[in-house]
Amino acid sequence: MLAFLLWVAALALVVSSFNGVGFSAAEFVKGLPQMGRFAAGLFPPSLDRIEPVLWSLLETFQMAIAGTVIGVILSVPFAILSARRLSPHPVVQWLARALVSLFRTVPDLIWALFFVVTVGLGPFAGTLALxxxxxxxxxxxxxxxxxxxxxxxxxxxxxxxxxxxxxIACAVLPAALPSMIATSLFSLEKATRSSVVLGLVGAGGIGMELEVALTFFNYPEAATIILAIFVLVLIVEQLSGMFRRRIIT
Amino acid sequence: MTTATLAADAAAPAARKADRGPVAIAATGIAKRFGAGPAVLEDVDLTVHRGEAVALIGANGAGKSTLLRCLLRLVEPDAGEVLVLGERIGALSPRALRRVRTRVGFVFQKHNLVPRLSVLSNVVHGALGRAGLAAMHHATAPATLRAEALASLDRVGLAHLARQRADTLSGGQSQRVAIARALMQRPDALFADEPVASLDPAAGEEVMTLFSGLAREAGLTLLFTTHNMAHALGHADRVIGLRAGRIAIDARAAPALAPQLERFFD
Structure with missing residues (x-):
């Protein structure tokens, strides 16, 4: 009986969620021509400003690399302090866990805004957020x-x-290392994707270029930027996947 | 007093006389219970003299492994006092306790090597207590430690596998490396918790012979738990049998003791 009630509750939650977001297939179909016009405006991609776009792409990747490397290094002591049996004291463990949760639950865009206010516009703010x-x-x-x-x-x-x-150094870290490296590579992928968005709030990288292109309705240039981002993310994901497979085997 | 204890009484005084000498390990009134479960150890008294080899036997759950761990405070006893190599370990600070532990090599049933590291690094770890983080890896260890680790490996016949990863070894080889790691501690005593239980009979006999031979050769005190009557009688001077957390027999190891020991092997 309890199981049945749980299923009913779950179904009610799903239905109410669809209603809550105003989900409508009709609205979507009605908007398709608009989407088509926008998509058509993107083509052909413009290569007029390909050089600054590529420099921004490099900056984006550098933000991802720097942010991930420093973040991974800082994560090790945080992990030790928050791990059961390794933390020196339950209070320290609780504090470390709470801090890590705070870092994780506040979206990176908010951290970027916070650091733009702190160190000004540019890639340094984005790197700190990462x-x-x-x-x-x-x-x-x-x-x-x-x-x-x-x-x-x-x-x-x-x-x-x-x-x-x-x-910890001789038994725990060697055992945890494969998983830690795999997580770090996932983190690099995640940071590469995030660093694109961070530019939208002025935290450096190619996101700033994308925001300017979209603001001025320069859709062909926006298309070039989106394609460049796609290629970068794809390369990082492929390389990261390749390294992860090598580590696991 | 149980029947077995009474039966062993005739042999026990002779054993104690023969082994009399400085006490290496003395435990009195050891008790241990995990949570609300039944008592694992109850009022256990144990004395092992220097250079003596003692086998702890008993059925599964009799408390052998717990007793061995209590002697080094790897498991904290609920009551009782333990003297190891002249130190009352119950009262020791963590630092002083670590110092005592460096003098006792402990070989576990499942070798407990660090799988991703080389055999040599695992043996070098035996010096962690005295050399600190310099002994964390064979590459960071000073040449003298590396040479000592190689010599330890040579004593167990595995110097040629020094650079191999520990997780590529067979069970018998792994247990030999664990013994080399214990020797690297330059111990005064060796403890072993069913060191050959996970090996096939041939490899088990080989490792047990090597283990007890090395202990005798170096004059080390040896305390090991076993489920194997032949190992208990063949490699120990004295056999202590545990039943339901209490010592039920304590007698000199001799073939004549075999019938009395049968009931301890389930």
Whole structure:
């Protein structure tokens, strides 16, 4: 009976969600010509400003790389402090977890706005936002990987008189490393996609170019930028996937 | 007092006389219970003399592994006092406890090597207690530590596998590496928790012979748990049997003891 009631409640939630967002197939079909006109305006893509677009794309990638590398490095101590059995004290563990949750739950766009106010417009603000976002993402998954590490080697090193730091360095990190590298590569993919959006609020990168192109209805140039972003994200995802497969095997 | 204890009484004084010497390990009144479950150990007294080899036997759940862990506070006993190599470990600070642990090599049932690291790095880890983070990897270890680790590996016959990853070894090889890691501690005593239980009989006999031989050769105190009567009688000077968390027999190891020990092997 309880299971039936749960199913009914779940169904009611789905139906009310469709109503709440004004989901309408008719409206969508009515808007298709508009979409067609917009899509047609994008073609052919304009290569007039290809050079500044490519420089902005490089800046975007640099933001993603710098933000991910620093974020991953900072995530390690956060993960250790927030992992069960590794944290030095329950209060420290709670604080570290709360901070990592805060970094993760506040959207990167909000962090970007925060840092644009702090350090001004440009890629540095975007990079800081990516660092915070990466710590929020990697901090959690690194901690989980460390908690799942086989306890046998840890007990063996504890039994031979090793300090906690040595146990983490010699038994926990080697066990968690494949998962941590895979998470870091996911994080790089995520940062590459995010760094595009961050430009929309003035935090550097190709997003700023896209925003200007769309504001001035320069759709052919916007198309070039979108295609450039697509290629960059695709390359990063392919390379990251290739590295992950190599790590797993 | 149980029948088995009474039956062993004739043999036990002789054993104690023969092994009398400095005490390496002494435990009195050890008790342990996990949560609301039944008592795993109840009022256990145990004395092991320096250089003595003692086998702890008992059915599954008799408390052997817990007792062994309580002796190094890998599991905190609820009550009782433990003296290890002259130190009352219950009162020790974490630092002093680590110092005592460096003097006791512990070999686990499932070798507990770090799988992704090289065999040599795993053996170098044996020096973590005295050398700190310099012993975290064979590449960071000073040449003297590396040479010592290679010598330890040589003692277990695996020096040629030093650069191989630990997770590529067989069960028997892994357990030998775990023994080399314990030797790397330069221990005064060796503990082993069913060190050959996960190996096939031939590999188990081989590893057990190597293990007890190395301990005897170096004059180390040896305390091991086992489920194998032949190992208990063949590699120990004394056999202690646990039943339901209490010591039920404590006698010198001799073939004549075999019938009394049968009931401890389920």
């Amino acid at each position: 660092i915070v976002d990466t710590v929020g993402f990697c901090g959690r998954f690194f901690a989980e990987a460390m908690e799942e590490a086989d306890r046998g080697p840890q007990e063996a090193l504890s039994a031979l008189g090793a300090r906690k730091g040595a146990i």
